[in-house]
Amino acid sequence: MKVLAAASEIYPLVKTGGLADVVGALPGALQPRGVAIRTLVPAYPAVAKGLERGSIVHRYGNLFGGPATVIAGQAHGLDLLALDAPHLFKRPGNPYLGPDGKDWPDNAQRFAALALAAADVARGAIKNYAPDILHVHDWQAALAPAYLKFGRGGPKTVITIHNIAFQGQFPAALFASLKMPQAAFAIDGIEYYGNVGYLKGGLQCADAITTVSPTYAEEIRTPEFGMGLDGVLRARRDALSGIVNGIDTEVWNPATDPNIAAAYDTATLAKREVNKREIEKRFGLERDDGMLYCVVSRLTGQKGMDIFAGVLDRMVVSGARLALIGQGEAQIEKDILAAARRHKGRIGVVTAYDEALSHLLQAGADAILVPSRFEPCGLTQLYGLRYGCVPVVARTGGLADTIIDANEAALAAGVATGIQFTPVDATSLENAMARAMRLFADRNTWRNLQRRGMRTDVSWTRSAAAYAALYHKLHKAS
Ligand code: ADP
Numbered sequence: 001m002k003v004l005a006a007a008s009e010i011y012p013l014v015k016t017g018g019l020a021d022v023v024g025a026l027p028g029a030l031q032p033r034g035v036a037i038r039t040l041v042p043a044y045p046a047v048a049k050g051l052e053r054g055s056i057v058h059r060y061g062n063l064f065g066g067p068a069t070v071i072a073g074q075a076h077g078l079d080l081l082a083l084d085a086p087h088l089f090k091r092p093g094n095p096y097l098g099p100d101g102k103d104w105p106d107n108a109q110r111f112a113a114l115a116l117a118a119a120d121v122a123r124g125a126i127k128n129y130a131p132d133i134l135h136v137h138d139w140q141a142a143l144a145p146a147y148l149k150f151g152r153g154g155p156k157t158v159i160t161i162h163n164i165a166f167q168g169q170f171p172a173a174l175f176a177s178l179k180m181p182q183a184a185f186a187i188d189g190i191e192y193y194g195n196v197g198y199l200k201g202g203l204q205c206a207d208a209i210t211t212v213s214p215t216y217a218e219e220i221r222t223p224e225f226g227m228g229l230d231g232v233l234r235a236r237r238d239a240l241s242g243i244v245n246g247i248d249t250e251v252w253n254p255a256t257d258p259n260i261a262a263a264y265d266t267a268t269l270a271k272r273e274v275n276k277r278e279i280e281k282r283f284g285l286e287r288d289d290g291m292l293y294c295v296v297s298r299l300t301g302q303k304g305m306d307i308f309a310g311v312l313d314r315m316v317v318s319g320a321r322l323a324l325i326g327q328g329e330a331q332i333e334k335d336i337l338a339a340a341r342r343h344k345g346r347i348g349v350v351t352a353y354d355e356a357l358s359h360l361l362q363a364g365a366d367a368i369l370v371p372s373r374f375e376p377c378g379l380t381q382l383y384g385l386r387y388g389c390v391p392v393v394a395r396t397g398g399l400a401d402t403i404i405d406a407n408e409a410a411l412a413a414g415v416a417t418g419i420q421f422t423p424v425d426a427t428s429l430e431n432a433m434a435r436a437m438r439l440f441a442d443r444n445t446w447r448n449l450q451r452r453g454m455r456t457d458v459s460w461t462r463s464a465a466a467y468a469a470l471y472h473k474l475h476k477a478s
């Protein structure tokens with residue numbers, strides 16, 4: 001089974017969030033199941049630099065304003081197709097934002113180009129390569145199923161929603177430049193409230209829709225979570241399913257992790273203290289054996305970071321400390337940095353993106369806080385489980401599907417792995433943190449929570465089987 005994937009990020013070459021982790025992990029996870037995934041990504045400088053043994057396999061004279069090529073090559077064991085369109089992708093920094101922190105003004109063209117190239121490769125543009133399935137991720141690749149449906153057709157398609165908050169909506173005037181037949185600008189195509197909707201078009205035209213947890217698959221069919229697309233998703237409910245993300249258990253393995261100060265496993269949990277001491281050093285925290293929370297997150301409203309900023313003073317009063325790494329919305333960053341200044345030695349903040357440091361936090365903090373308002377899947381709570389960093393999470397989306405709350409029944413049955421709270425507001429977040437402090441005070445209970453988390457299967461095994469089954473079902477129907 002040959003699958004062509006298309007996405008705007010792929011770990012370890014280019015990453016702004018969990019999308020990259022998932023796109024980078026799926027090929028390795030599916031390979032043992034006889035599924036060969038080749039991934040088309042834009043040739044940003046970081047991708048071009050990482051590509052080995054590249055050779056040009058397709059050329060465009062003019063792709064949305066300039067010449068372009070598709071380069072086949074390898075990187076970090078990944079089988080890649082890089083869309084080399086210098087006028088669109090040869091820019092430093094973040095894949096979506098210019099140096100002013102705003103979206104690149106030509107994102108509509110950039111990601112239409114990615115989708116068009118995906119559609120072309122899917123329908124045979126590359127010699128001796130005929131994929132059985134096209135699997136696109138998020139709005140940046142979402143036009144591809146529409147290009148197939150309103151073009152000459154092609155293989156069956158899957159679209160995965162990683163975050164419905166990002167939809168790729170552009171003015172209707174853009175439509176003419178997309179080179180689609182007029183019929184595509186309609187309710188069963190890419191028209192969306194009079195505008196062009198990339199994600200909407202993908203949801204309308206793909207043969208199957210997945211999202212990254214079963215709970216989120218239900219939530220996005222409601223107006224509260226669907227962000228305008230709930231109607232489309234209700235209409236297509238038979239095509240929609242939720243498959244929870246796994247993590248790369250080799251990159252994330254506390255027994256072998258080169259990024260942490262001391263490696264450990266379930267039998268040597270006491271060694272986590274060495275990592276805690278290292279965190280204290282790196283984040284300027286007082287030495288202390290009490291509760292140390294960590295946060296590894298984009299600092300945004302989605303992640304509930306504004307609510308979190310509001311409880312920091314009371315968190316410190318409760319005796320806990322915090323080490324946080326993240327960046328995002330200016331006001332939230334400002335509020336959190338101000339709290340760190342008020343509570344020197346108790347709250348340490350690093351406003352950078354630092355993959356290695358995120359490993360250290362999971363390896364040395366006692367608990368990780370994830371108070372998201374919505375969370376399609378979430379990966380940091382899975383890393384937390386794997387590292388014995390007990391997740392304290394909002395009961396929403398993938399957080400609800402991956403953590404078992406330490407309520408009385410779950411504790412008695414010996415199945416709890418973390419703490420959940422709802423609704424997502426300051427009061428219930430504080431209650432959850434108070435509950436965490438009580439459990440933490442009971443050494444045995446806490447150790448059991450940690451060990452159970454570390455023994456939870458957070459690998460790709462089950463979900464890879466679900467994707468493989470979906471590919472086969474679609475392929476059989478074609
Ligand atoms: P999202 O994709 O919505 O941001 P996820 O939990 O799915 O949320 O994925 C976030 C990914 O980004 C995780 O791999 C997490 O460890 C990583 N991450 C987020 N912020 C930082 C940061 N400041 N430094 C290092 N890694 C980070």
Ligand code: GLC
Binds near residue numbers: 017019
């Ligand atoms: C998105 C979501 C996150 C999910 C990730 C990977 O960025 O916000 O919840 O884990 O995609 O699927």
